[in-house]
Amino acid sequence: MFVQSCPHSQKRSESALGVGFKVKVVCDARQYWCFNIFFATFLAALHVALHVALISVLPLQASAEPSGPAPVVSGVALTSTTPEMEARLKKLETELRCQVCMNQTLAESPSGLAGDMRREIRILAVSGKTDEEIKTFLQERYGDFVLYNPRLTIKTYLLWFGPFVLLFGGGVLLWRFARSRRATLEAAAPMLSAEDAKRAKDLLGE
Amino acid sequence: MEDAKVAEVSSVAAAAPQQMPASLPAKSNGLQKAWRYFLPLAIFFGLLGFLYKGLSLDPRELKSVLINKPVPDFTLPQLHQPNKTLSASEMKGQVWLLNVWGSWCVSCRYEHPVLNELAKQSVVPIVGFSWKDRPEDATDWLKKYGDPYTLSVSDIDGRAAINFGVYGAPETFVIDKAGMIRYKHTGPIDETALRTILMPLIRDLQKAS
Numbered sequence: 353m354f355v356q357s358c359p360h361s362q363k364r365s366e367s368a369l370g371v372g373f374k375v376k377v378v379c380d381a382r383q384y385w386c387f388n389i390f391f392a393t394f395l396a397a398l399h400v401a402l403h404v405a406l407i408s409v410l411p412l413q414a415s416a417e418p419s420g421p422a423p424v425v426s427g428v429a430l431t432s433t434t435p436e437m438e439a440r441l442k443k444l445e446t447e448l449r450c451q452v453c454m455n456q457t458l459a460e461s462p463s464g465l466a467g468d469m470r471r472e473i474r475i476l477a478v479s480g481k482t483d484e485e486i487k488t489f490l491q492e493r494y495g496d497f498v499l500y501n502p503r504l505t506i507k508t509y510l511l512w513f514g515p516f517v518l519l520f521g522g523g524v525l526l527w528r529f530a531r532s533r534r535a536t537l538e539a540a541a542p543m544l545s546a547e548d549a550k551r552a553k554d555l556l557g558e
Numbered sequence: 559m560e561d562a563k564v565a566e567v568s569s570v571a572a573a574a575p576q577q578m579p580a581s582l583p584a585k586s587n588g589l590q591k592a593w594r595y596f597l598p599l600a601i602f603f604g605l606l607g608f609l610y611k612g613l614s615l616d617p618r619e620l621k622s623v624l625i626n627k628p629v630p631d632f633t634l635p636q637l638h639q640p641n642k643t644l645s646a647s648e649m650k651g652q653v654w655l656l657n658v659w660g661s662w663c664v665s666c667r668y669e670h671p672v673l674n675e676l677a678k679q680s681v682v683p684i685v686g687f688s689w690k691d692r693p694e695d696a697t698d699w700l701k702k703y704g705d706p707y708t709l710s711v712s713d714i715d716g717r718a719a720i721n722f723g724v725y726g727a728p729e730t731f732v733i734d735k736a737g738m739i740r741y742k743h744t745g746p747i748d749e750t751a752l753r754t755i756l757m758p759l760i761r762d763l764q765k766a767s
Binding site (some may be wrong): 385451452464465468469472491492493494495497 | 615617618620622623624630690691694715716717719721723726750
């Protein structure tokens with residue numbers, strides 16, 4: 353009712369200062385859409401900003417990470433490996449996450465735990481385990497988070513495909529919005545008769 | 559006269575939909591109108607809910623995947639008598655705690671008085687898991703701040719810790735009589751956590767056969 357009674361067009365109105373400015377009719381449902389989208393974006397940005405601020409302000413959490421000595425494991429020949437093995441290990445290390453630095457792979461992380469995990473991977477690889485077995489070994493102990501690329505399971509469908517769904521949905525919404533807006537504007541545009549058009553031309557001195 | 563008025567009103571009503579721009583027939587549908595208002599609102603509140611929840615989540619706290627799994631077996635030298643060992647299997651038949659710590663770990667010192675207090679009550683054996691530490695540093699530290707551990711083992715190179723998915727100290731595992739991990743506390747145990755989470759759990763597990 354409320355919406356129906358309003359003309360769906362843009363109006364030119366005068367502000368208190370007498371300056372003309374374009375206002376959309378207050379009850380236009382689409383303005384509500386716009387407001388929501390912008391407000392949500394603003395909130396998201398605020399959230400990110402708060403996180404960044406918190407992370408930079410807070411000291412590195414309560415739990416600590418060892419800096420003590422890490423003697424070499426005896427009994428396993430770890431150094432005498434082939435260049436192929438080294439390349440394989442290097443690749444594997446870039447696919448696993450350091451649990452201390454969290455945004456670093458095992459290959460990048462300087463933390464003691466990453467060193468231990470690299471050594472464990474090496475021991476497993478030298479003992480003949482496949483890459484997949486090594487990943488599963490760590491996943492069984494540290495959880496899915498240890499894998500830099502989450503495995504594609506039903507639980508991770510949303511993670512893998514969610515952004516594309518959002519992008520597509522947003523695109524559809526935007527397209528529909530643009531289309532209906534164009535229709536509204538076209539419907540509201542006054543149609544100049546040939547006579548009026550001629551008068552306007554004359555008035556403009558063309 | 560009155561009839562004419564009614565007729566006029568009804569004709570206006572009938573004409574009204576035709577006055578709407580052709581592209582906006584949806585506006586005349588009450589359900590769709592409501593949808594246009596409430597869907598964005600619902601999405602907005604949904605998002606707000608997620609963001610609010612996110613404020614109280616600690617991204618550094620990783621849930622252990624070992625909960626309700628058998629305790630990884632280890633055989634490690636004892637800290638105070640390195641020629642003796644302790645295996646996880648030797649603890650079977652009782653509820654016990656495994657506390658991962660290191661003398662290099664600052665928050666372990668913060669946690670230590672709570673463990674000392676718990677040890678005094680002798681309700682549950684606590685096994686100390688000295689992680690990536692020099693045994694002499696660990697024993698010195700325990701002399702200085704008190705030793706709440708029923709037994710201590712020394713994982714000098716940190717290999718056994720990997721089997722427990724340890725990623726920081728202190729971490730505490732609660733293990734039941736059957737040798738299953740029932741709970742993992744990441745970070746220092748404070749009195750509140752001990753009173754509200756750990757003690758009730760330990761009592762429950764001790765009652766279970």
